[in-house]
Amino acid sequence: MTSLKIIQPLENHIKKKQIVKGQEKILEKQGYRLVGNHSAVKICGWTKNMLNGKGGCYKYTFYGIRSHQCLQMTTSMFCASRCKFCWRGLKAPVSKSWYGPIDSPEHIINHAIDAHLSLLTGFGGNPKSTQELLEEKKDIRHAALSLTGEPITYPLINEIINAFHKRRISTFLVTNAQYPEQIEKINKVTQLYLSIDAPNKELMEKIDRPLFSDFWERMEKCLDLLKTRDYRTCIRLTLIKNENMMDLKGYVDLIKKGDPDVIELKSYMWVGASQNYYKVENMPHMEEIREFSKELIKLLPEYEYIREHIPSRVVLLAKKSLKKKVWINFPKFFRLLETGKEFKAEDYCSRTIMPNK
Numbered sequence: 391m392t393s394l395k396i397i398q399p400l401e402n403h404i405k406k407k408q409i410v411k412g413q414e415k416i417l418e419k420q421g422y423r424l425v426g427n428h429s430a431v432k433i434c435g436w437t438k439n440m441l442n443g444k445g446g447c448y449k450y451t452f453y454g455i456r457s458h459q460c461l462q463m464t465t466s467m468f469c470a471s472r473c474k475f476c477w478r479g480l481k482a483p484v485s486k487s488w489y490g491p492i493d494s495p496e497h498i499i500n501h502a503i504d505a506h507l508s509l510l511t512g513f514g515g516n517p518k519s520t521q522e523l524l525e526e527k528k529d530i531r532h533a534a535l536s537l538t539g540e541p542i543t544y545p546l547i548n549e550i551i552n553a554f555h556k557r558r559i560s561t562f563l564v565t566n567a568q569y570p571e572q573i574e575k576i577n578k579v580t581q582l583y584l585s586i587d588a589p590n591k592e593l594m595e596k597i598d599r600p601l602f603s604d605f606w607e608r609m610e611k612c613l614d615l616l617k618t619r620d621y622r623t624c625i626r627l628t629l630i631k632n633e634n635m636m637d638l639k640g641y642v643d644l645i646k647k648g649d650p651d652v653i654e655l656k657s658y659m660w661v662g663a664s665q666n667y668y669k670v671e672n673m674p675h676m677e678e679i680r681e682f683s684k685e686l687i688k689l690l691p692e693y694e695y696i697r698e699h700i701p702s703r704v705v706l707l708a709k710k711s712l713k714k715k716v717w718i719n720f721p722k723f724f725r726l727l728e729t730g731k732e733f734k735a736e737d738y739c740s741r742t743i744m745p746n747k
């Protein structure tokens with residue numbers, strides 16, 4: 391890592407080092423704002439919904455994330471897969487390893503929050519937004535590191551997570567399970583997601599079209615690491631009808647390997663570039679996801695059904711040992727961090743809604 395150059399301060403925070411020529415304009419048209427050399431933000435539809443008084447995302451229902459105070463962003467524009475179900479186009483950058491300069495965590499956070507708030511400026515005049523929500527939106531309480539690319543590849547990923555926590559901003563980090571060495575670096579994150587897109591090697595190669603030839607072994611290594619993490623962990627299955635809703639035994643083996651605290655079974659969404667590969671019929675209905683989750687639970691008796699969010703077509707399962715305490719006690723999470731002592735996922739799980747204030 392010694393040869394990597396850290397940009398501090400950012401003199402021009404709108405550069406496109408990880409963006410191929412012509413992509414910047416396309417991304418901005420799609421609502422992205424590029425931040426520095428390799429990061430981006432985009433306002434989540436649920437953030438707008440919440441500000442319009444239409445309710446929060448499934449992570450609000452499941453864990454207490456306040457959608458109108460959520461910063462959706464990435465710290466890397468490239469990815470090591472070309473998943474057919476992804477909304478990104480084929481022109482989106484792909485790479486196995488990091489390239490380009492490295493922006494500092496503080497600058498990424500400052501500029502990302504600025505860009506996020508400036509994208510939300512128009513909401514000031516919306517008659518459906520209450521003054522309270524509009525005031526609260528300025529106070530970011532959660533960072534969803536998942537927008538596009540593989541945020542975990544950012545060489546200072548552990549540092550930026552810690553910097554968010556210092557500001558009492560909780561973190562969810564989603565990865566496609568191709569970078570075990572990066573997972574190893576992360577000492578504390580509020581919840582770590584592994585996205586598992588297929589139950590076996592053949593299907594994963596077909597759906598994810600990974601760059602790494604050892605993609606399966608990398609995923610297995612990530613699962614082994616997931617099992618050893620003390621913080622909250624989640625395996626997310628993106629279910630595509632007539633494509634990967636099969637081989638329950640394969641899913642069960644992978645889930646047992648990763649031993650996550652919670653499992654999300656979520657419908658594939660027919661959006662963006664994925665429409666070139668799939669049809670709207672590939673989106674399973676809520677009933678089909680429910681059925682699939684019931685079949686899965688039969689083979690995973692240590693898990694139980696918790697709840698679902700119909701608009702997002704997602705079901706949440708959790709370990710019985712959590713005793714249905716799937717909400718996140720955010721104040722406690724930060725208090726525990728401040729002690730500097732080791733703590734476990736159960737220590738900041740809660741049965742009741744703990745607003746992320």
Ligand code: SF4
Pocket residue numbers: 434435436437447448449450455456457458460461462534
């Ligand atoms: S947690 Fe995810 S879905 Fe919910 S508001 Fe944030 S970015 Fe959107």
